[in-house]
Amino acid sequence: MSSSGPKAWSQRFESALHPAIAAFNASIGFDIELIEQDIRGSEAHAKMLAKTEIISPEEAAQLVSGLETIRQEYLAGDFNPSVDDEDIHFAVEHRLVEIVGDVGKKLHTARSRNDQVGTDIRLYLREQLDSIREQLRAFQEALLGHAEQHVETVIPGYTHLQRAQPLSLAHHLLAYVEMAQRDWERLGDVRRRVNISPLGCGALAGTPFPIDRMYSAELLGFEAVYRNSLDGVSDRDFAIEFTAAASLIVMHLSRLSEEIILWAADEFGFVKLTDSCSTGSSIMPQKKNPDVPELVRGKTGRVFGHLQSLLVMMKGLPMAYNKDLQEDKEPLFDTVKTVQGCLEAMTILLRQGIQFQPQRLSTAVTTDYSNATDVADYLAAKGVPFREAYNLVGQVVRHCLDQNKLLKDLSLQEWQSLHPAFETDIYDAIAPQQVVAARRSFGGTGFEQVRHALLEAKKRLLVVD
Secondary structure, three states, rough: OOOOOOOHHHOOOOOOOOHHHHHHOOOOOHHHHHHHHHHHHHHHHHHHHHHHOOHHHHHHHHHHHHHHHHHHHOOOOOOOOOOHOOOOOHHHHHHHHHHHHHHHHOOOOOOOOHHHHHHHHHHHHHHHHHHHHHHHHHHHHHHHHHHHHOOEEEEEEOOOOEEEEEEHHHHHHHHHHHHHHHHHHHHHHHHHHHOEEEOOOOOOOOOOOOOOOHHHHHHEEEOEEEEOOOHHOOOOHHHHHHHHHHHHHHHHHHHHHHHHHOOOOOOOOEEEEEEEHOEEEEEEEOOOOOHHHHHHHHHHHHHHHHHHHHHHHHHHOOOOOOOHHHHHHHHHHHHHHHHHHHHHHHHHHHHHHEEEOHHHHHHOOOOOOOOOOHHHHHHHHOOOOOOHHHHHHHHHHHHHHHOOHHHHOOOHHHHHHHHHOOOOHHHHOOOOOHHHHHHOOOOOOOOHHHHHHHHHHHHHHHHOO
């Protein structure tokens, strides 16, 4: 079923819109996404009109019944608006008049498509924010699942992509749990600013009808209403703020993706990819490609682009509503879908797609000089000024390189020839497990600190707001 008929402004115009311009002007191709929100907003508006005696309770009941009919038609696939309907708001209104007759023409009393679309898009985004926050919790749980298994698995830590100091693998993974926690909290902040109703702001100046904006806001679950009608119909800060928060989410996912891609390479070998989350090459039968993290890394730029698109769209708009604002929906919708898809894929990858290789990790941390700082700390603990100790350890490392040895391979005689403070306990001090365990400062990689951090992270996941 499609709707067609005169435009809402047809009596002002003497001739029809050019077909190409009509298609260019129409948003029904993408704002059909808002049909459920448009119907809900219209139902609340109808009930408010009855409460304030602008229409009768019987008329409101007819409107609500007709709107429910449209909802069911859409769910059954029988409501299919065309370009002639221009947008979802007019499509629903036109179909409503077909169903309930002239009373349907009263629904638009005391509102404009400007405050209507603002209401719809906020209802939509509020729901999506709740969904994405749930996905972030699932992502955190997947990270914690690995972290719990690998508290005492030691992994090389890097700065500048050079071996730096060994870490607990759990500590490394918990860094991403912290990032996701900030993302979850940020979306909660965004939700509070999304959850403000513009309904009743009219086209830009309010309405002379005795409406009750608080009542319609309450019916729709909004916590407040816009205090300024101009701001209410033209504000898209919330969309930009969401897209900025979404950009941070995918940036964090992209960083993890990059590490997984590196870890899966033969040169690292820190993880193996399972068949359920990787693909092969069309000509090289030995390959197993990390498609999921590569796609997440690639889609990150897409979300960044949407943020830029919204910022550029808004930067030169005068008050109040301008047709440019029609361009907010496609970037917003695609950002939502992209973030949801990336979170789902990365969560599945963590749960089913990668297997850490503890033996390879153990070998990695015993074949480098990432315990050099601990030699300096060892000397400092014995009273040698740290900067002096630091310079001395540089000499030790250079000596090892000349001798093609690792620090653990030096004899006690060699150690003591470099400084008399070295004793037999130096070997325990530079063992990878001890190097990690010794970092007991709050927030550090020491195993006890990591166990504490795991417990705290689990507690945070129980918080719902």
